[in-house]
Amino acid sequence: MWFGVISIMTEMIAQASRTGVFGRAIDQGILSLDLFDPRTHTSDRHQTVDDRPYGGGPGMVMMVAPLLAAIDEARTAAAGRRIEAPLIYLSPQGEQLDQRMVKEFADLPGLILLSGRYEGIDERVVDRVDRMVSIGDYVLSGGELPAMVMMDAIARHLPGTLGNSASAVEESHLDGLLDYPHYTRPEIAGSERVPEVLTSGDHGAIKRWRLKQALRSTWLARPDLLTERPLSALERELLAELFSEGLGTNRTNRTNRTNRTNRTNESD
Numbered sequence: 651m652w653f654g655v656i657s658i659m660t661e662m663i664a665q666a667s668r669t670g671v672f673g674r675a676i677d678q679g680i681l682s683l684d685l686f687d688p689r690t691h692t693s694d695r696h697q698t699v700d701d702r703p704y705g706g707g708p709g710m711v712m713m714v715a716p717l718l719a720a721i722d723e724a725r726t727a728a729a730g731r732r733i734e735a736p737l738i739y740l741s742p743q744g745e746q747l748d749q750r751m752v753k754e755f756a757d758l759p760g761l762i763l764l765s766g767r768y769e770g771i772d773e774r775v776v777d778r779v780d781r782m783v784s785i786g787d788y789v790l791s792g793g794e795l796p797a798m799v800m801m802d803a804i805a806r807h808l809p810g811t812l813g814n815s816a817s818a819v820e821e822s823h824l825d826g827l828l829d830y831p832h833y834t835r836p837e838i839a840g841s842e843r844v845p846e847v848l849t850s851g852d853h854g855a856i857k858r859w860r861l862k863q864a865l866r867s868t869w870l871a872r873p874d875l876l877t878e879r880p881l882s883a884l885e886r887e888l889l890a891e892l893f894s895e896g897l898g899t900n901r902t903n904r905t906n907r908t909n910r911t912n913r914t915n916e917s918d
């Protein structure tokens with residue numbers, strides 16, 4: 651998969667793309683990244699890419715010409731690779747990014763990500779993008795972090811990116827649910843012992859326990875995720891078990907940590 655990122659802070663993206671899962675995926679040739687800086691499409695010695703907003707008001711707005719030139723450069727690069735790469739503008743006005751959208755993008759040959767700065771970009775450029783995506787209802791100082799969030803999430807779905815494909819498979823099984831709790835050595839920390847099932851070697855029981863815990867934390871912290879996701883027979887059975895074990899009663903204090911303590915002594 652190919653990513654073309656348009657940004658006046660290309661170093662930020664370059665730095666992040668040299669580390670972690672994403673950096674390894676580039677080294678392994680699973681994905682490639684090109685950066686396009688609108689400043690390289692300016693003719694004044696200050697390489698001006700922003701100007702004051704028409705109608706007044708605070709801050710600056712990114713200008714049309716340098717952005718359109720950078721977009722053309724990115725589209726030419728995509729054409730050179732014979733791939734269709736939709737142009738995505740990262741903006742709080744966009745569709746909310748979620749796992750479903752991430753998987754949709756991961757099936758594409760490439761994406762062009764437009765990262766704005768200042769108050770935003772001239773609306774005549776917004777009119778030319780294929781899609782707007784938001785990573786959340788808050789205002790950041792630039793679109794670079796959202797672009798990196800998106801690329802990191804997508805990269806995890808590309809075959810070969812995650813060390814062992816098992817985690818990708820498992821990640822897909824628990825799709826739409828919150829994660830189950832993780833434990834590692836030592837087996838006993840202070841007075842807290844790792845749930846016995848996890849040291850039982852019984853992989854069927856471990857898989858069942860983990861699904862049950864994922865359902866439990868999803869019910870407690872994000873019940874909305876359960877309403878929009880079809881439940882398998884096993885998942886319905888496990889939820890019934892959880893309710894019979896009192897899950898429903900402590901819905902009031904969904905996320906306060908105290909009710910996590912009775913996790914371990916739950917029947918496995």
Ligand code: 4FV
Pocket residue numbers: 740741742766767768769770771783784785786787788789790791792793796
């Ligand atoms: C953002 C978000 C975001 C708005 C003005 C960049 C900033 C500044 N992008 N999800 N939330 N963008 O806050 O995607 O130019």
